Amino acid sequence: MNTVVLGISWGDEGKGRIIDYIAPNFKYVVRANGGANAGHTIIVNGEKYVTRLVPSAIMHPHVKCVLGQGMVIDPEVLLSEINTFNINKNKLFVSENAHIVLPWHKYIDEMREGGEYRIGTTKKGIGPVHEEKARRTGIRMVDLRISASELENKLAKSYRSWWFDMEPVNQTAFVKNLQALSEKCNITDTSEILSNTNEPILFEGAQGTMLDINSGTYPYVTSSVTTIGGIISGAGVSHKKINKVIGCIKSYTTRVGDGPFNTEIQGELADKIREVGNEYGSVTKRPRRVGWLDLEQVKRAIVLNGVDELAMTKLDVLSALDEIKVRVDDSQMIVFKGWKSDISSVRAFEYLPAGAARFVRTIEGYLEVPITLISVSPERNSLIDLRK
Numbered sequence: 001m002n003t004v005v006l007g008i009s010w011g012d013e014g015k016g017r018i019i020d021y022i023a024p025n026f027k028y029v030v031r032a033n034g035g036a037n038a039g040h041t042i043i044v045n046g047e048k049y050v051t052r053l054v055p056s057a058i059m060h061p062h063v064k065c066v067l068g069q070g071m072v073i074d075p076e077v078l079l080s081e082i083n084t085f086n087i088n089k090n091k092l093f094v095s096e097n098a099h100i101v102l103p104w105h106k107y108i109d110e111m112r113e114g115g116e117y118r119i120g121t122t123k124k125g126i127g128p129v130h131e132e133k134a135r136r137t138g139i140r141m142v143d144l145r146i147s148a149s150e151l152e153n154k155l156a157k158s159y160r161s162w163w164f165d166m167e168p169v170n171q172t173a174f175v176k177n178l179q180a181l182s183e184k185c186n187i188t189d190t191s192e193i194l195s196n197t198n199e200p201i202l203f204e205g206a207q208g209t210m211l212d213i214n215s216g217t218y219p220y221v222t223s224s225v226t227t228i229g230g231i232i233s234g235a236g237v238s239h240k241k242i243n244k245v246i247g248c249i250k251s252y253t254t255r256v257g258d259g260p261f262n263t264e265i266q267g268e269l270a271d272k273i274r275e276v277g278n279e280y281g282s283v284t285k286r287p288r289r290v291g292w293l294d295l296e297q298v299k300r301a302i303v304l305n306g307v308d309e310l311a312m313t314k315l316d317v318l319s320a321l322d323e324i325k326v327r328v329d330d331s332q333m334i335v336f337k338g339w340k341s342d343i344s345s346v347r348a349f350e351y352l353p354a355g356a357a358r359f360v361r362t363i364e365g366y367l368e369v370p371i372t373l374i375s376v377s378p379e380r381n382s383l384i385d386l387r388k
């Protein structure tokens with residue numbers, strides 16, 4: 001059954017570990033949007049692995065990994081992931097339509113963040129590469145097939161299109177890097193592969209619904225469509241290819257970067273949740289802002305994405321708290337008494353403390369969508385799987 005896992009809030013919901021857990025049932029795992037601004041974390045035997053471009057399922061030997069046409073690819077990051085994870089060429093398919101993040105994109109992103117245009121980006125060149133894509137001067141993976149001199153000309157044209165002074169970039173070195181990349185993965189029509197296969201596909205969303213350029217908290221958003229439409233268009237498949245949508249939420253909410261966050265908590269309590277939950281950006285290491293779960297926001301995201309099931313991560317983090325709150329709407333906030341016990345070894349719902357079970361069931365009741373996966377510790381496979 002072809003399945004999408006996507007973020008319901010502002011990213012960092014723990015999609016990586018959910019993908020890693022369900023990946024054994026799939027042949028293809030596909031990233032469709034975003035780029036190296038994402039950081040999807042998996043913890044195996046206490047060791048932390050963060051993927052930024054390749055799908056989180058990369059560790060599963062049978063899985064073929066696809067970087068779809070909606071993605072923006074930083075060649076340095078992809079090369080480093082290919083080396084770190086020792087990725088065999090026959091496992092990695094990159095869309096020829098995917099755009100390449102160029103050195104000047106990162107430079108511009110960084111410069112803007114220092115001035116009046118700041119929104120708290122990851123400074124990975126994501127905004128500028130999408131601007132250039134829309135301007136139609138962008139460089140795509142397919143351009144790695146042209147000769148080195150043609151590519152240098154194209155790069156120079158892209159560079160000039162920004163019309164302001166930037167540090168000169170050594171294009172020859174950059175072209176060499178690009179050519180190295182083209183030998184290490186299959187640059188191809190991934191839309192065709194995914195559209196024609198009968199093997200099961202897992203689509204891995206990046207960022208979250210509230211960071212969507214259309215539906216999110218504009219202008220404090222990323223530059224891609226992070227909701228279901230972005231998966232369809234970014235993977236280059238028909239909506240009929242999707243059989244199930246799993247929305248990923250955390251038991252509380254976090255946001256990194258600037259912008260509105262109406263259940264945000266400040267002070268000692270926020271610091272405590274941040275420490276217990278290790279809420280620091282997996283890519284940028286920035287401390288994440290912390291707040292309560294907001295059911296009104298979650299409900300909207302469920303409707304928008306056509307969510308069939310929810311995965312809830314980090315329930316164990318709430319074990320540290322005396323009191324837990326959940327926002328229903330402007331007039332209602334539910335307050336739960338903390339259960340204050342270690343739930344990290346629980347693998348069946350009936351063994352959860354009564355308070356934790358009540359927390360999950362109450363949320364499910366309001367949202368009217370089943371919560372089928374609950375993570376109870378950072379370690380791989382430490383989940384309560386209610387699909388069984």
Ligand code: IMP
Pocket residue numbers: 010011012037038039119120121122123124125126127206207211220221222223256257258
């Ligand atoms: P950009 O995507 O780097 O342009 O950043 C735009 C906004 O999206 C900033 O608030 C970032 O912190 C946020 N953002 C981008 N990618 C992620 C992610 O993977 N997780 C959480 N926040 C993200």
